[in-house]
Amino acid sequence: MAGKIFVYIDHFKGKPLPASWEVVSAARKIATEMSATVSALVLGQGVESIAQPAFQYGADEVLLADDASLADYRPEPFASLISKLAKESQPEAILFTTSTRGRELAAMAAIDLDSGVIPDVIEIKHEGGNFTATRPIYAGKLLAKVTCSTKPAILTLRVRAFGKPVADSARTGTVTKVAPALSADQIATKVVDYATTEGRVSLGDAAVIVSGGRGLSNNPNLQPPADITDEKQKEIWRAQQGFKMLGELAEVIGAAVGASRAAVDAGYIPYAHQVGQTGKVVSPDLYIASGISGAIQHLAGMRTAKVIVAINKDADAPIFKLARFGVVGDLYEIIPALTKAFRERLHK
Amino acid sequence: MKIAVFVKQVPDSAAKVTVENGVVSWGDAPLVINPWDEYAVEAALSLAEKHGGDVTAFSLGGESAKEALKHALAMGCAQAILLSDPALKSVDSAGIARLCAAAVQKLGGVDVAVFGKQAIDSDTGLTAAMAARVLGWPSLTLVASIAQLDPAAKTIRVERGIEEGRQIVEGKLSAVISIVKDFGEPRYPSFMGIRKASKAEIPTWTLADLGIPAPEPKITWPELTNPPKREVTNEIISGANANETAAILADKIIGEGVL
Secondary structure, three states: OOOEEEEEOOEEOOEEOHHHHHHHHHHHHHHHHHOOEEEEEEEEOOOHHHHHHHHHHOOOEEEEEEOHHHOOOOHHHHHHHHHHHHHHHOOOEEEEEOOHHHHHHHHHHHHHHOOOEEEEEOEEEEEOOEEEEEEEEHHHOEEEEEEEOOOOEEEEEOOOOOOOOOOOOOOOOEEEEOOOOOOHHHOOEEEEEEEEOOOOOOOOOOOEEEEEOHHHHOOOOOOOOOOOOOHHHHHHHHHHHHHHHHHHHHHHHOOEEEEOHHHHHOOOOOHHHEEOOOOEOOOOOEEEEEOOOOOHHHHHHHOOOOEEEEEEOOOOOOHHHHOOEEEEOOHHHHHHHHHHHHHHHHOO | OEEEEEEOEEEOOOOOOEEEOOEEEOOOOOEEEOHHHHHHHHHHHHHHHHHOOEEEEEEEOOOOHHHHHHHHHHHOOOEEEEEOOOOOOOOOHHHHHHHHHHHHHHHOOOOEEEEEOOOOOOOOOOHHHHHHHHHOOOEEEEEEEEEEEEOOOOEEEEEEEEOOEEEEEEEEOOEEEEEOHHHOOOOOOOHHHHHHHHHOOOOEEOHHHHOOOOOOOOEEEEEEEOOOOOOOOOEEOOOOOHHHHHHHHHHHHHHOOOO
């Protein structure tokens, strides 16, 4: 077989998501097994520099669209171009990373190409001419084997599920320029602005996560400022001091800050930080849960972390069952001490 | 304004879900409206309140899906319609999207079709963007807030949650939107709403009503398994004081090679 595998390189304003290289690398592996080639789709404006790393991580070819109409990500022009290219080259599969963009582009391309999507997969096999993938459902409470019977199979790969990609600086390939599929006046949406949080480690692809729960509000020694008189506001203020303390630990060990649903619902921290069945499902190397008892919805969202550390006052908290290391104690004493210990050991 | 919202009936998020003989079991946990869809209903109702008009709730499934629709009615939707047909045994996300799109078209004159972010059972999160594509409408997914909507000019401006923060996008109506939790707490069903919902007639639209053939599934799920048991040796760390405990813990964590 001499087919093609398409990989969409997800980027934000020309900066590729590291997870995109995991997808290129995974595509390379499957392509080699199938004697197929890997075409990386680089769509945007001023994005030609993305081609080189795409080759190094395993692409044979880069299809490059560089156009003002693709300067801001919008699903319609991106999906239309992906579908147009797929109709021309008839790839065996189109792979995306499971990001906000990857998921919706996969969805839209599937309608255009009358095929199916297997989202958020952790394992891919090509057998009997079809792609079969494994994906967690019910937030990881179950695993499903899923088959796509049409071509191209469209898959989104879960971040951090396919191992660390390795770049080969000697690899190179061909860049083919392609034109946008839609003209500017055919696009019914326009991006007005961004409010970005760049510089912070994002939860989805974090290797280390420090998470806080309701327990963060339980520090009677913290005295809220006099102008906060409402009891609920005092509780929120206390918890926010707790999250600041977690933030310091996170900074020392290069972690993202997570939270339980209880902490989010109580107003301690924005929803973007929520880990669990109705938040983000994460799979870091290290997950430090402090003041989190471990409701089943939370455990579903982090149970595949390599090493779990639990810090909680309540020795019977369910989180301890999953924890490699546990500390039964007051997190307001342990966390600052742990920050200090890491700072000394990691020389930061 | 005419608004459509789509809801699904799913096992409660607190359910312990397992596979027994290839069949999913959630024990005696209740079936509830998909938590993400409550935010969608909230968004749909708040749009109708602000700009006038009413909300029609749709659900796809068997008789039990009517419970999710009753919840949507109790929250304040004007009417509810079940999409159901014996020919719909196995439907994939694209098929569901085609059914939703056909329902929007049959209802007619819809300005905004609202979806939740994803269903907490199948976790695909594809339907809204797929339905938008079938309808040929702008897809505004993962909406955290609706900054502006002008029914006369037929424009909508939303803030979308993306990995990098927020993207503010303007689109033309009619549009498909999907809603995330930042939108704000969904309202509780009122007492009057619950009474109204319990008496409401929920009509069923079949494939014949929708005027489309049963969508052919491209995606099949041949096997479900329980995830491998997590093998973990628990070790409780305890020093003479917090500093000593922290020092031991830091060394142990570094020893695992995960930093």
